[in-house]
Ligand code: ADP
């Protein structure tokens with residue numbers, strides 16, 4: 568008799584959860600991204616104790632049909648891709664079909680969801696096991712409530728930092744999601760305090776004002792640039808408005824917030840010699856490109872991506888910022904020759 572056996576679905580989901588669900592902010596990110604993919608125009612995020620007690624994401628999006636609810640919580644179950652070809656032209660934020668299965672496996676989770684044409688559904692999972700499913704009167708949209716995160720994975724719970732750190736992480740991710748989707752109205756509430764609210768009127772500068780404050784938003788210059796492969800729009804700060812960390816640099820590609828050291832470097836280079844050592848500008852850049860030029864299937868959290876024309880994009884960003892600052896006479900011609 569051999570020693571090797573397949574792991575149970577519950578156990579393999581918990582293992583997968585280790586990669587995707589690191590902390591409360593990961594739950595917020597995955598649930599809010601699902602809400603965005605479901606064409607929501609309003610997304611309300613309610614957390615308690617920085618999300619360790621409770622994370623609730625309520626959207627007014629497409630909802631899930633009753634028959635699909637239990638499937639949505641299976642690993643590798645998704646409505647977003649079907650064929651291998653789809654993998655090379657990802658338009659949605661999700662596609663791996665892992666988030667719901669992972670989150671449910673390490674928490675106590677309830678979902679209420681309805682489409683425009685179906686009865687609503689309520690379901691309750693604990694540690695990934697379905698406890699109840701019944702019809703529920705709910706307007707079209709989805710509300711998912713996650714309690715007792717990591718109750719059954721004590722090592723992971725131990726790894727979670729202070730409330731302040733976890734809350735800062737949640738705020739950070741919600742801010743980036745809101746800035747990459749100015750057409751969606753977001754709210755974030757922690758322990759009954761409203762922390763963030765955006766109008767959802769598709770005005771990026773107003774969205775930034777809702778996040779970083781009106782004073783900062785007023786000190787931003789709009790930029791736009793385009794070449795055959797990329798379309799770039801966004802806001803960058805005047806050279807005198809700087810911050811001590813790169814944390815105020817936000818780059819979104821096709822609506823996905825990504826982390827990319829090289830593109831950050833291009834933003835900074837766009838300021839020529841105008842920035843003091845250790846100071847960084849504020850920038851929010853939305854880049855549109857053919858999905859064929861970007862591989863998002865690099866890491867489970869999908870924040871790290873591979874770009875097939877990265878040097879060209881770097882040049883476009885640097886030139887756009889440099890050119891804009893020069894038209895404002897904020898950079899003398901002689902500083903840099905592009
Ligand atoms: P993925 O987002 O990669 O497809 P998830 O596990 O996050 O995988 O979600 C599984 C499926 O459940 C999604 O493909 C989608 O069809 C459905 N779903 C999840 N959240 C929502 C939501 N808020 N509104 C509508 N459908 C949802």
Ligand code: MG
Nearest residue numbers: 597601661666
């Ligand atoms: Mg998802």
